[in-house]
Amino acid sequence: MTTKAAQLDSIFSALADPTRRQMIEQLGKRDHTIAELAGMFDMSLPAVSKHIKVLDNAKLLSRERSGKYVVCHYEPKPMKEALKWLNKQQQFWNEGFDKLEKYLDANSK
Amino acid sequence: MTTKAAQLDSIFSALADPTRRQMIEQLGKRDHTIAELAGMFDMSLPAVSKHIKVLDNAKLLSRERSGKYVVCHYEPKPMKEALKWLNKQQQFWNEGFDKLEKYLDANSK
DNA sequence: TATTCACTTAACCATTTGGTTAAGTGAAAT
DNA sequence: ATTTCACTTAACCAAATGGTTAAGTGAATA
Numbered sequence: 001m002t003t004k005a006a007q008l009d010s011i012f013s014a015l016a017d018p019t020r021r022q023m024i025e026q027l028g029k030r031d032h033t034i035a036e037l038a039g040m041f042d043m044s045l046p047a048v049s050k051h052i053k054v055l056d057n058a059k060l061l062s063r064e065r066s067g068k069y070v071v072c073h074y075e076p077k078p079m080k081e082a083l084k085w086l087n088k089q090q091q092f093w094n095e096g097f098d099k100l101e102k103y104l105d106a107n108s109k
Numbered sequence: 110m111t112t113k114a115a116q117l118d119s120i121f122s123a124l125a126d127p128t129r130r131q132m133i134e135q136l137g138k139r140d141h142t143i144a145e146l147a148g149m150f151d152m153s154l155p156a157v158s159k160h161i162k163v164l165d166n167a168k169l170l171s172r173e174r175s176g177k178y179v180v181c182h183y184e185p186k187p188m189k190e191a192l193k194w195l196n197k198q199q200q201f202w203n204e205g206f207d208k209l210e211k212y213l214d215a216n217s218k
Numbered sequence: 219t220a221t222t223c224a225c226t227t228a229a230c231c232a233t234t235t236g237g238t239t240a241a242g243t244g245a246a247a248t
Numbered sequence: 249a250t251t252t253c254a255c256t257t258a259a260c261c262a263a264a265t266g267g268t269t270a271a272g273t274g275a276a277t278a
Contacts, residue, residue, distance in 0.1 A: 005127040013125035017266085018114040021194070028202045034225060047267055049226060054265095068224055068275045076202055083195050085130070086188060093137045093185055126236085143255060156237055158256060163235095177245045177254055 003081050011078045014058035019043075020051050027061055027074035034070050117194055120187045123167035128152075129160050136170055136183035143179050 014020055023037055038048040052072060055061045062073045123129055128150055135141060135149065147157040161181060164170045171182045 005130070008130065009125060009127055012121050013265095016118060016122035016125050018118055019266095021114070021117065024198060025201070028198050035223095038225095043266090044268065045225065046227080046269085050266070053226090065275085070225065074202065076199065079195060079199060083192070083199070086192050086195065089133060089137050090185065090188060090192065092134075093183065122235095128236095144253090147255095152236090153238065154255065155239085155257080159236070162256090174245085179255065 003085065007078070007081060008085055010058040011060070011082050014054050014060055015082070017051070017054075020055055023051060023055065024060060024074065027072055031071050031073050034072065037072065116187070116190060119167040120169070120191050123163050123169055124191070126160070126163075129164055132160060132164065133169060133183065136181055140180050140182050143181065146181065 015024070019041055022040070026032060026037065026040065034045070034048060034052060037052070038045050041048060052061070052063070056063060059075055059078050061075055064071050064073065124133070131149070132146055135146065143154070143157060143161060146161070147154050150157060161170070161172070165172060168184055168187050170184055173180050173182065
């Protein structure tokens with residue numbers, strides 16, 4: 001199965017915002033409640049809630065109710081999809097580079 | 110020197126659009142003129158020109174005049190910056206996972 | 219049961235984005 | 249010199265983004 005474009009759309013646009021990248025960085029270390037995340041950034045709770053929603057839509061995190069708290073948990077799978085695309089791109093580029101190198105080698109005698 | 114947030118902003122938002130990702134895929138294989146790229150996508154030249162500009166601002170490509178043509182050349186450096194961030198994120202996450210594994214190992218006897 | 223706490227949703231606003239068509243520019247061809 | 253080709257910029261538009269404050273919801277506490 002190949003990654004759908006729309007999936008990469010939501011992943012890359014989720015990662016395009018510095019606040020959201022920082023949130024991911026924090027969640028990579030451990031789970032956090034929304035209020036904890038809000039405490040790290042100088043913006044209103046609704047603003048934070050919106051960012052979380054964007055990350056949730058991109059499946060970069062999952063939310064779970066724990067009593068009156070909502071705990072956010074980092075989900076690594078979409079990140080791997082992004083890495084896959086970037087690596088593939090680099091690989092193709094390197095192949096092109098290899099071709100050039102081979103050409104240069106073959107004609108350098 | 111550490112990658113500035115604004116740099117990753119422009120890279121990830123450039124990659125958030127499917128048309129621009131396809132352009133990068135094509136340019137990864139070989140250079141193309143603007144008109145060639147335009148031919149691959151069902152949109153006006155100005156629309157293509159705008160996308161190219163976004164990729165140029167993110168330094169994912171360079172433009173050079175060649176007679177009356179403008180040739181676009183793929184630049185791999187920003188892609189490496191994106192890969193660096195994603196890998197770092199995965200690495201931290203894996204470290205956390207290792208910690209969990211170690212804990213489980215230590216308490217499994 | 220009423221209140222409070224931890225969010226979420228709604229309504230609003232300014233800015234950005236991604237497209238359009240029309241006008242401008244610079245090199246090539248006639 | 250004029251026209252044509254390959255863009256680029258300008259002006260416009262609708263939709264999306266990222267923030268705000270105010271109102272709504274669901275679980276815990278008094």
